[in-house]
Amino acid sequence: MYLYSKNIYFPNQIKREGYLKIEEGVITGFVTNIGSESFEDYENYLIIPGFIDQHLHGWGTGSFGNDKTHHGLLEMKKHLPSVGVTSFLATSGAEPIEDLIQGIKTSCEIMETQKDDGASLLGVHLEGPFVSPKQKGMMREEFFRDPSVSLMETFVETQTVPNAIKLMTMAPELPGSKEVIKFCKANGIQINIGHSHATFEEIANLKEYGLGGVTHMFSGMRGFHHRELGVAGTALFFDDLYCEFAKQTGMTVKPEAFQIAYRLKGPDRIIMTTDNTAMAQLTQERYHYIRKQTFIPDGDWFVIRNDDGSEQRYDRTDYEQVKHLELSYIESIQNLIKNVHPSVHDVIKMTSENCAKYLNVYDRKGSIEVGKDADLLIIDEDFNIHATYCMGKKY
């Protein structure tokens, strides 16, 4: 199969007027002449690498957070390509230990059997349970635990796919964290600081053992202060720490605050995610303190009750009805572009390349290069998605 475009974004260069050759889901060449062979014509579109979302609990009709059967992840894989995501990490929160173990098992089963169906499941992101009650955000404190190497061993032993657990979010100020950080480093698990009240000193002392970044920058962390930099200030200070940003709604992080972080960290150290949850798949009523809404599951229906008493009802099994309940990955990127006007290559870094490097999958994801998976977005100049390819399959 050949894809033609005038704008194919290889690393550090734009290939003009040529054909990407794709065979068995992999990019096998870039050629400027294919004779009389047929091709998909994307002449005036841009071809960029698909987005990688390392932090999402669910999307639309699929919730890994609330459903540890295959169903949740399969729904996510099915619908994520429509919002630009071609690979992702199944992200758990602070949950009962047996649910976390089941989540790792289920993720490994999906990774073994469904590799080329929809978005690629790259592995697992454990957001907790080693997080701080002082920065719980929307997390359920009853499932928080102090860092434990034996529990980490249990998680790692549960994997039936090597290195399925790719990332963990933890609070490094908790007792026992140093041993857990070292264990993760030895087992290929990146550590993000998140839901953490750590000080600059606490982070600086542990950083060398394997702290690589921060989770949903500015949220769930001690904020920046000029006498105590906190997690936020420390993330801004150390050039090498990755700042993961949740979706850019403008609500949780003001665009100007994002811009300040962008100027300091640069496109090489920002990783865009959504932290989406598939709201409509909630199993328990919850109040969202920033949106000022109560989310109520009601059989096949999902109800949003606003603080003024008004309600909206949605069929939770209908993707078209629920897909607008949260800002999608592509919508978040469109907002990002409005705020900081990055180059297309800088967008690629923040949405794909940095994350692939951080998760150690840059050998097959994160850029358009010969030999890599054909995870591609066909977009117009305003970043509207025209088509998505996951492992060479068009969605």
Place this chain on the structure above:
Amino acid sequence: MYLYSKNIYFPNQIKREGYLKIEEGVITGFVTNIGSESFEDYENYLIIPGFIDQHLHGWGTGSFGNDKTHHGLLEMKKHLPSVGVTSFLATSGAEPIEDLIQGIKTSCEIMETQKDDGASLLGVHLEGPFVSPKQKGMMREEFFRDPSVSLMETFVETQTVPNAIKLMTMAPELPGSKEVIKFCKANGIQINIGHSHATFEEIANLKEYGLGGVTHMFSGMRGFHHRELGVAGTALFFDDLYCEFAKQTGMTVKPEAFQIAYRLKGPDRIIMTTDNTAMAQLTQERYHYIRKQTFIPDGDWFVIRNDDGSEQRYDRTDYEQVKHLELSYIESIQNLIKNVHPSVHDVIKMTSENCAKYLNVYDRKGSIEVGKDADLLIIDEDFNIHATYCMGKKY
């Protein structure tokens, strides 16, 4: 008079192996050959512009804050050259209106009669009285006032030297501030935001009328938060706002916080000051909440009582005894250099050039150029002061 050096710091260039010619307090030339004329030999020293301190209430044996007679300012003028300061603003705090008026009168008298004796008094910085009780810091709330154009008119009419009032620190969120800002703009008075609880929106809405910078960045202001940037975040966000930093003790602003601001603002938008007070000249007992010490005036003596009960006593009239009670301008710059490793030219921007431009005296201060006042520091490579020239006079 000629000064010889291998390193004379003109704007954007270092003049090598030449002679600065100084006549009647003014730099009148740079020449490479003076025949057999005599000269001061600073061969291996650096010659840079003298420091300008736009924010100091007192120094050593002289307190403008507590003494509105000539004595306070004359003592400051006499001793400031030894710490590198060749010109400064007499800075008042929130004080009784009659004291503020007397301060303006006294400053004008000094400016009229003592121009070439010691450090140059450039004018007045009114830190208050239009400041916010929510960010009072060490200021005395009983003297805070809402912004008033008629009071500003009184201040301006008090001037016997045109444009003696060069800078005012105010809280723009207070009622009536817009008219005062416009009045100041029309009268050549720069406005710093300080002791202010203003939001991003409040500042953004008033900025165009004449807000030029912030006073002692990070202190006395609403701190940076990702949903409300506050004065600190707003100062980091807008490229054109000057950030004035008080002396770099490392106590009030951590070096890492300073570095974050430095990376964002750059050397072109930072103005170093001391905010020194001539502690030993206090007239009333005060407790310093950061130093955890009580300062007690006792006749000609000044007593510091630590929280543990121990005391130190100083003869308040003896400069050698009291000069170490506060970090000096040059010591603050030595700390700054340790923290961010700026070039000498960047240090000059932050200590002299930016301030001279901001206060509209760059036609005669703030750089080494032919036609400008001979306010010079002779320093070694570690920024130790070897000699100071104020208007061509050596100190």
